[in-house]
Amino acid sequence: MRKLGTITDGISRDFEYALDVMVETGLEYVELQYLWKKQVGDLTDRDLRRVKRLIEERDLKVSCISHHNLSAIPVDTSVVAPVYRSHIKTLQRCIDVAQAVGTNLVRIFSFRKEMVLFGAEPIISEGVWSMLLEGLEEPLQIADEAGITLVIETAISGNVTSALLAKKLIDELDVPHLKVLWDPCSSLYCTEVPYPDGYEAIREHIAHVHLKDGVVNLPAATFDFCAMRQGQMDPYYNDIVKALDRDGYDGAISLESVYTPPGGTREDGFRESLPIFMELMGR
Numbered sequence: 681m682r683k684l685g686t687i688t689d690g691i692s693r694d695f696e697y698a699l700d701v702m703v704e705t706g707l708e709y710v711e712l713q714y715l716w717k718k719q720v721g722d723l724t725d726r727d728l729r730r731v732k733r734l735i736e737e738r739d740l741k742v743s744c745i746s747h748h749n750l751s752a753i754p755v756d757t758s759v760v761a762p763v764y765r766s767h768i769k770t771l772q773r774c775i776d777v778a779q780a781v782g783t784n785l786v787r788i789f790s791f792r793k794e795m796v797l798f799g800a801e802p803i804i805s806e807g808v809w810s811m812l813l814e815g816l817e818e819p820l821q822i823a824d825e826a827g828i829t830l831v832i833e834t835a836i837s838g839n840v841t842s843a844l845l846a847k848k849l850i851d852e853l854d855v856p857h858l859k860v861l862w863d864p865c866s867s868l869y870c871t872e873v874p875y876p877d878g879y880e881a882i883r884e885h886i887a888h889v890h891l892k893d894g895v896v897n898l899p900a901a902t903f904d905f906c907a908m909r910q911g912q913m914d915p916y917y918n919d920i921v922k923a924l925d926r927d928g929y930d931g932a933i934s935l936e937s938v939y940t941p942p943g944g945t946r947e948d949g950f951r952e953s954l955p956i957f958m959e960l961m962g963r
Contacts, residue, residue, distance in 0.1 A: 695731065716725075
């Protein structure tokens with residue numbers, strides 16, 4: 681049985697309401713990002729007790745703690761800089777939350793995107809890859825000590841934009857507690873073909889999956905989200921799901937609802953994609 685879920689704020693930031701919609705629609709795996717007016721890593725102990733109670737009352741499970749750890753800060757940020765220390769503190773809090781709600785996955789990002797990581801002078805961002813490796817040393821040590829797996833997302837805004845770069849990162853760091861949160865739609869923006877190229881690069885490292893749809897126009901620097909099967913991901917969905925089944929993937933798959941229909945709400949976008957998502961998953 682596939683483990684199906686969603687990022688709750690893709691329905692609503694009213695967390696209790698979002699959970700009720702999950703129960704109504706048959707999704708069981710809760711991915712925590714924004715709850716009420718906070719990111720998950722900013723929850724107080726009192727908030728966390730409430731979150732845990734609300735989830736348990738509905739017999740749901742938590743797939744991943746998805747705070748924006750190590751996002752949007754320069755990769756050359758010193759490890760003693762206040763902004764880096766702040767991200768480390770929040771990461772530690774995310775680990776506390778993960779342990780409290782029963783998941784071993786915490787999301788991280790790969791700092792703010794530099795345009796050219798490898799290649800010729802003068803356009804290459806000199807030393808970025810080495811700085812990225814160094815910047816992940818402390819987070820990985822903290823996760824190892826806590827028995828937590830960090831999942832690095834293939835994200836438009838980070839230095840690990842593609843499955844190919846995610847594989848390179850994991851191969852070079854060579855630690856068992858770093859895996860991939862694969863978002864194949866986001867990797868369209870760096871022109872990676874989701875299947876077979878992206879999937880085959882990282883299939884043994886995938887620990888969590890986001891599925892959504894969108895339309896990329898790279899020359900115009902636009903990325904417009906849409907309902908599932910209305911964008912550029914449509915040719916790849918079936919092959920991706922078949923490959924995950926073939927290779928014994930046992931992690932969760934989250935419907936990432938980031939599409940808001942014209943004149944509608946985020947929940948409207950969620951409900952537009954949900955039947956397609958469930959059909960794809962054989963439900």
